[in-house]
Every structure is written in structure tokens, then in C-alpha cells.
């Protein structure tokens with residue numbers, strides 16, 4: 001039976017054993033959330049996350065710590081338009097020099 005380490009509200013930890021699904025990807029707690037970051041092909045990152053590692057970026061939309069960082073960089077650097085512009089040259093085959 002898998003065991004989990006959950007953080008309590010008072011700042012302590014408690015152990016919890018049982019069939020609670022996958023562990024959080026960032027700690028040993030049970031995962032209540034999945035990362036909703038789109039990774040293309042209609043899929044999402046799906047990294048299992050606990051309540052303290054799932055960052056709610058919109059109602060019912062949670063990102064893992066790594067993708068939250070990406071989102072932040074992305075917002076800081078000018079948002080959606082710039083990323084769309086970056087996607088197109090990335091997918092294009094490089095032209096030969098001659």
C-alpha cells in the first residue's frame with residue numbers, strides 16, 4: 001500500500017497510507033491535481049501534483065512548478081503573440097545556404 005507525506009495546515013507533516021493514486025511529482029504527498037499545461041497534440045503535461053504544488057493559473061487550470069515558470073517567462077516576454085511567432089520558424093526546415 002503506498003504511503004504519502006501530507007503537509008498539515010499547522011506546518012507539520014503527517015503520513016497517510018492508502019490507494020490515493022500517484023504521488024505528487026514534486027514531493028511525497030498524494031496528488032489531487034494534474035498539470036494542465038498544453039504540450040501539443042491535444043495533450044496536457046498531466047504531471048500529478050498535490051494542492052501545494054499545483055498552481056492555479058485560472059479556475060480549474062493547474063500548472064506544475066516548471067510550467068508555472070514557463071508561463072511566467074512567457075507573460076514577462078510579451079505573451080501569446082511572441083510564442084506563436086516562435087513556433088513557426090521552429091517547425092520550418094532550415095534552408096540550405098545555396
Ligand SMILES: [Zn+2]
Nearest residue numbers: 024027050053
Ligand atoms: Zn507536492
Ligand SMILES: [Zn+2]
Nearest residue numbers: 035045064067
Ligand atoms: Zn507541467
